[in-house]
Amino acid sequence: MSGRNAWKTSAFSLVEQMWAPLWSRPMRPERWCSQHSCARQTSTNTLHPLWTGPVSVPGGTRQSPINIQWRDSIYDPRLKPLRVSYDAISCMYVWNTGYLFQVEFDDVTEASGISGGPLENHYRLKQFHFHWGAVNEAGSEHTVDGHAYPAELHLVHWNSVKYQNYQEAVVGENGLAVIGVFLKLGAHHQTLQRLVDILPEIKHKDARAAVGPFNPSSLLPACRDYWTYSGSLTTPPLTESVTWIIQKEPVEVALSQGLPGTEARTRWMEGSLHLSQPAMWTAD
DSSP: OOOOOSSOOOEEEESSOBOOOGGGSTTOOOOOTTTTOSSOBOTTSOBOGGGSSOOSSOOOSSOSOOEEOGGGEEEOTTOOOEEEEOOGGGEEEEEEOSSSEEEEEOOSSSSSEEEETTOSSOEEEEEEEEEEOSBTTBOOSSEETTEEOSEEEEEEEEETTTOSSHHHHHTSTTOEEEEEEEEEEOSOOHHHHHHHHHGGGGOSTTOEEEOOSOOGGGGSOSSOOEEEEEEOOSSTTOOSOEEEEEESSOEEEOGGGTOTTHHHIIIIIIISOOOSSOTTSOOO
């Protein structure tokens, strides 16, 4: 199954990054960067391990995530539909990083990747992961007009034309492209359930489990309209190497599948995964 559009896509460039004030983003850490902080703290003032070491990029003008505001987005007819083509066979395994669960893909070939849209080159799929919080009101990294979604999916790709490997692309100009998808409570999501069912096999840090053929395009919304802007990784090294492609339409998942709230804490945080820190403090 290909994720390529069969219809016209509306693409919006974000000409200005508008940062939400801290009071409008509950459960979010402060940022010590030029815009806000690069050092994330929990409500108990305990730093996530990724934030305790030196930060190689202390700040910048294109730090992510941002609060997407409709009034700052401009329809750009020059932006083409994003071409998404994933090979289910390239899916390798899911693993517990200690902070989240991450699904890895074989990126040796061009089998799975994206192009078009705001991208000048082909970008290979490296991995995807989810960000979620302890409550339904706050979990997504990006917000829209100050509104946070319960969770956010990130599909991470690297520029295979300009760089030899993912590690080089992370710190290089236009090195990464990340598709962001908001998740909201609603109908049961059958594809997501495949991953949820595997989580008991990776309860402990560094545990891995085979997923089998898996096409992540089935996690994308039906409407492929998107916002795009140039930003950064959201945790160290905070490199401003990311072209963000944020899907405007969220996808629905059922609370029983482990989104934030009581059920999520039972299944993803405490029951199915033994994470070293609350899962909302996670890395791209």
